[in-house]
Amino acid sequence: MIVLASQSASRRALLQAAQVPFEALSPGVDEEAAKGALRADGLDARALADALAELKALRVSRRVAGALVLGCDQTLSLGDGSMIDKAVDRADAERILKLLSGQVHHLHSAAVIVLNGEPIWRHVERVRMTVRPLSDEFIASYLDREWDECRWCVGCYRIEGPGAQLFSRIEGSQFAIQGLPLLPLLDFLRTRGVLPS
Numbered sequence: 554m555i556v557l558a559s560q561s562a563s564r565r566a567l568l569q570a571a572q573v574p575f576e577a578l579s580p581g582v583d584e585e586a587a588k589g590a591l592r593a594d595g596l597d598a599r600a601l602a603d604a605l606a607e608l609k610a611l612r613v614s615r616r617v618a619g620a621l622v623l624g625c626d627q628t629l630s631l632g633d634g635s636m637i638d639k640a641v642d643r644a645d646a647e648r649i650l651k652l653l654s655g656q657v658h659h660l661h662s663a664a665v666i667v668l669n670g671e672p673i674w675r676h677v678e679r680v681r682m683t684v685r686p687l688s689d690e691f692i693a694s695y696l697d698r699e700w701d702e703c704r705w706c707v708g709c710y711r712i713e714g715p716g717a718q719l720f721s722r723i724e725g726s727q728f729a730i731q732g733l734p735l736l737p738l739l740d741f742l743r744t745r746g747v748l749p750s
């Protein structure tokens with residue numbers, strides 16, 4: 554059994570589907586405040602995802618002695634290294650999709666496992682996402698259908714849903730896009746005897 558330090562329905566679904574025994578606890582982290590402080594320290598998108606994943610896992614680890622606690626986070630970076638946050642409203646989602654249109658961006662999907670307050674495993678997977686050129690009309694119709702679902706997703710897309718229509722190429726694991734680098738995590742859990750080898 555592991556503890557998932559997350560409120561993400563997508564992360565819970567990934568672990569459930571993979572038959573990983575877990576319970577989920579909310580990390581209770583003010584991510585925006587933490588993100589602001591870490592970015593002020595100059596962390597890039599990859600390091601930021603790793604640091605936030607660790608922060609969530611550490612916060613929950615204090616409450617569950619002896620448990621393997623998994624924290625996760627995703628960040629999205631453009632070619633110039635600038636980062637995109639989750640859309641705050643539908644107009645912001647339109648702005649983001651116009652920014653991503655016809656461009657390559659990277660999604661950084663981090664996972665950290667903490668035991669008794671000590672990080673003992675970490676992995677960040679970078680997925681290279683090529684968005685096809687999107688017309689304003691397509692973006693508007695996509696958000697008419699998808700805004701209520703994709704508003705929780707960094708990048709304004711659910712890759713397993715209509716989000717697939719945004720892309721001409723994806724290089725990396727779909728699991729990482731949906732919430733966490735699942736296969737490296739399963740490898741680690743096998744070494745700990747949480748999963749059968």
Ligand SMILES: Nc1nc2c(ncn2[C@H]2C[C@H](O)[C@@H](COP(=O)(O)OP(=O)(O)OP(=O)(O)O)O2)c(=O)[nH]1
Binds near residue numbers: 558584707716
């Ligand atoms: N189903 C699905 N979810 C996605 C996709 N892309 C991103 N997400 C979700 C996974 C995460 O729940 C969320 C990324 O935001 P965060 O890493 O801040 O996690 P979140 O705040 O949702 O939960 P947490 O911080 O773990 O309690 O977006 C996708 O393509 N499909």
